[in-house]
Amino acid sequence: MKRTALLILAAVTFAASLPAQTPRKHALLDEGWKFHLGHAADASTDFNFTIANLFSKTGKATGTAIDPTFDDQSWTSITLPHDWAVALPFENSDNADVLGHGYKPVGGLYPRNSIGWYRKAFTIVPADSGKRFSVQFDGVFRDCQVWMNGFYLGRNESGYVGFEYDITDYIRFTQENVLVVRVDASQYEGWFYEGAGIYRHVWLNESESVHIPSGGVFFHSKVTGGEATVSVHTTVVNDGLKDEWVSVQTYITDRNGKVITKSEEEGSSFVPAQAGIRSHVELTLKNAHLWSLEDPYLYKVVNVVRQNGRVIDQDRQRLGVRTVVIDAATGLSLNGKRIKIQGVNCHQDHAGVGLAQPDYLHYYRIRRLQELGVNAYRTSHHAPTPELLDACDSLGMLVLDEARLLSSSREYQDQFRRLIERDRNHPSVFLWSIGNEEGYAQTNSIGKRIALSMLALQRQYDSTRTSTYAADLGNVFTGVNEVIPIRGFNYREKHVVAYHRDHPGQPIVGTEMGSTVTTRGIYAIDSVKGYLPDQDITAPWWASTAEAWWPLAAENDWFMGGFVWTGFDYRGEPTPFQWPNISSHFGIMDVCGFPKNIYYYYQSWWTNKDVLHISPHWNWKGREGRNIDVWVNSNADQVELFLNGKSLGKKAMVRNRHLQWSVPYRAGTLAAVATKQGRTFRTQVQTTDAPYALELSTERTTVLADGRDAAVVDVLVKDKRGREVPDAGNLVRFSVQGDARVIGVGNGDPSSHEPDQCAPGAWQRSLFNGKCQVIIQTGKTVGAIRLEATGEGLRPAAVTIQATAEK
Structure with missing residues (x-):
């Protein structure tokens, strides 16, 4: 029978240090996967899944891709997260669901593309025997079944909610372990693009038998004046085979890890085997630093589980105090x-x-x-x-x-x-x-x-x-x-x-x-x-x-x-x-x-920014003398519009609205001058010359060399006078020097059928109305990453990003 210990403890504020790190491990399991498409309607190309009697005996996996000894060397090597649908070509269909999913050939009409097999081999050292292990999936689209060393773990039916399986009983400590996932994207869940595959992280969790489970901590705060009372509810479970005695202590630290307050150290509580206990403490934060949109300050709540004075688990989560x-x-x-x-x-x-x-x-x-x-x-x-x-x-x-x-x-x-x-x-x-x-x-x-x-x-x-x-x-x-x-x-x-x-x-x-x-x-x-x-x-x-x-x-x-x-x-x-x-x-x-x-x-x-924006652009060759509908968006008090220096009139800016002029087109400069609370600011659009030079920009000049970090690089083109050309459609090619790779390209064109994912060494994308985008992901080598962009008849461009050691 599960027992519940309810403890409401006063908080003590003082300078202290947290105990040493917990034996708990939460390790990414994203690298080193093998992937292969299966088939929803042909068992022979689905690794015999539907014709092998897999469920007659526990651990039976012979003759399928579930078998730990299966040879997957010919499969594609991938790193998670992975969406196999994004790389598929577009395919026209009259089916409404296919349309809704962006004309990607995935779903019940496309059995050849709707099953994906994933295999991951990893080792666990014998010194860790006696610990509890689980595998945590943050998101898989959609129906998936999971096996560990040939033993069936279960099925998850949601394409969005994460799930976790205990794999302790199936671990092999003297040889490789093999995790196998069969993902079935035949059934749509939404009416919009949902992708396919293990598209979020996978984690390997390791803990003592007595530990805080996933979702086992719940905290909330109540603010009175400048003081916050933080209620922390903690569940501790014993997944072992014998009863144990443990204590739970709760700390709150500032964002830098300095302990601000902690609960009194409690006596040991009895935790029966295959059961659990719950504790509840209330801690006080004086002069609480509130979480807000402008200042999203985050404390940390740390729950420490001890057994005979030894720390056996520690759960850390961020806390935002707000009402x-x-x-x-x-x-x-x-x-x-x-x-x-x-x-x-x-x-x-x-x-x-x-x-x-x-x-x-x-x-x-x-x-x-x-x-x-x-x-x-x-x-x-x-x-x-x-x-x-x-x-x-x-x-x-x-x-x-x-x-x-x-x-x-x-x-x-x-x-x-x-x-x-x-x-x-x-x-x-x-x-x-x-x-x-x-x-x-x-x-x-x-x-x-x-x-x-x-x-x-x-x-x-x-x-x-x-x-x-x-x-x-x-x-x-x-x-x-x-x-x-x-x-x-x-x-x-x-x-x-x-x-x-x-x-x-x-x-x-x-x-x-x-x-x-x-x-x-x-x-x-x-x-x-x-x-x-x-x-x-x-x-x-x-x-x-x-x-x-x-x-x-x-x-x-x-x-x-x-x-x-x-x-x-x-x-x-x-x-x-x-x-x-x-x-x-x-x-x-x-x-x-x-x-x-x-x-x-x-x-x-x-926003409170000074906003003044003219649309459309002013490249309308062939439409000279014809009226162009000009919109101005602004939060100024008044806006005056000028074409080539000649005023087209002033208009008052009505709150939560926009302004419009009908302007006969002539090449040159269309300018807006705004006044706001006595201040003046302006903007303009100009008729440009032909595209001349590419330009790359990114908000990141430094990334982590951790194999996971990424940078988004925007691409545009300018004329000889340095003006952005808003209607350019040039094809741009990309190459990377350094330990990084391109993982995707796009341009915002809702009718483009160009691939978002290209063959290695052949990355390219057309500009759409002057812009496109490339996403690069780091490797694990510290050093410079250089992305180069070239286009026929255009001056090339490059951007350098520094990959640094992980902090």
Whole structure:
């Protein structure tokens, strides 16, 4: 029987040092994998998986790729994360799901591409016998089965929630161990690009039999004045075969590791074999340094497990002390400061790499969003990768963390529980979402009952937060909406005022707002190529432009704000087009993170920066004398527009709007001069000459030589006078010198069928409206990395990045 020890201890503040590091190990298992496609409909090319009687006897694996002695030398060597779908060619299809997934030939219609086999050999030294071992997968798309040395571990059905298996009983200490994963991407889970494969990290965990399990620590804080009380709940399990006595002690350190406070050292607690105990301590932080969007300060909570005075386990997690209040009349407050949600929805693919993003890319994308003025991120519609939440914690970004499906079945309740236990200690997570647009259930009694079950589970595992649900409904108060604590609106912004009038006690947030469809650098509809004008003018029937929803949110205190659909373009869902379109148009930025013009609308009203932006570009040869529709986005008080020095008039800048002029085209300089609170600033666009020279830029001049770090390099072209050419389409080729490799290229063209992943030594990409992007990943050698770009008739360019020893 499991026993529970409940300890509420006073905190003691003093200078002290933490105990030496724990015997626990958490080692990446990303390198040295072998990969081969299988076949969902042909057993002979699926390594006999469906015809071998694998489950008749424990450990039976003979004649299949599961067999530890199987020869995989001819398989492809890979390093995780890995998305095999991104490297597949595009393939036209009339099937709606294939369209939604970006015309990649994966899924039930493509059995030849929908099974992937992974094998990993590794050793464990005999000195570690007696320890507990587990293998942890952060994310695999989709259905996967796992074997260790031929012994079956289990099946995971979610493409997004991580999972873990204890492998202690199957370890071999005198020869190699072989981990085998069969991934089946035949079944889609979403209606957008989902990739295929082991696209997140894999870890090998090692601990004593008595240890803190994954998800076994839950902490939260309450702030009163300048003082914070931190409640820490810790579970310790005994996976061994004999009863043990242990003690648990909790420390809080500052960001540099200095102990600020710790619990009193408790006496030993009895932990029965195959059972566990729980402890609860409350620690006080005087003059607490709060976590905020502007100053995302992170403490550390360290739980130490001792046995006879010896440290046998130690769990370290980051703590952000903050207070979140959501009120129906005043919206969201963080640490007593009212905040309007300026959010975006995002899927998790990026140009060039698909879902298999190096950790750095998550930080890169969050910083790009913050430059725009975004303060909140909705993980639509799935559990995010842990590194994304780490980035949001570190950089100061709120997160709406979403369950994949509205369902109270055992499988989906388990997925929701795993999501909450994994993510509940992240200060960035301020709200849960129990689902999105469940048309078959959201308005009926079934949906209401499911929602009540999910809300009960959420409160069981995290009573400090509440939930919303993303409803594509107007002024409707049935089903899920009757019981959801916070009403989420997907579009339907015209009904928000009436809904608030009829239900004034229910807070409102826009879970999906806007959804303008635009193509970067394009200024006319092209239904053949699948392009849309790069202005805030076109939206699907269910959605709206930016200017239709944001003023409503900005001007009403009870409207918490909302999440734009979407922050970045993503693969699949090429609304309103089909083939040759292979990615969406919804993004404020394209799939590379290059801004579209709508970016500057939001930046004008979401930041305190001086924003002044003219669109379109001024290269319109052949259209002399014809009127060009000119937009100016700014947060100034007044803007005056000039063409070749001649004033085209002044206009007052109405808050949360934009300005427009109709200008007869003449080559030259189109300039805008803005005045704001007595200050003047200006910008201009010019007619350029032909492309002349390539230019490379990156935010990183130093990277880690750890085999995992990465750098994003943007590519553009300039004319002889050094002006960026906005409509260039030159083909650019790349080469790398030093210990690094290119892992992906992209350009933001939603109809480009160029490969995102090229053969070694043959990396290339065309510019799309003047830009493209290349992503490089480091090796393990310290030294200079030089990326060179060349193009026919263009002056080449290079950038040098220094790879340094890991800190």
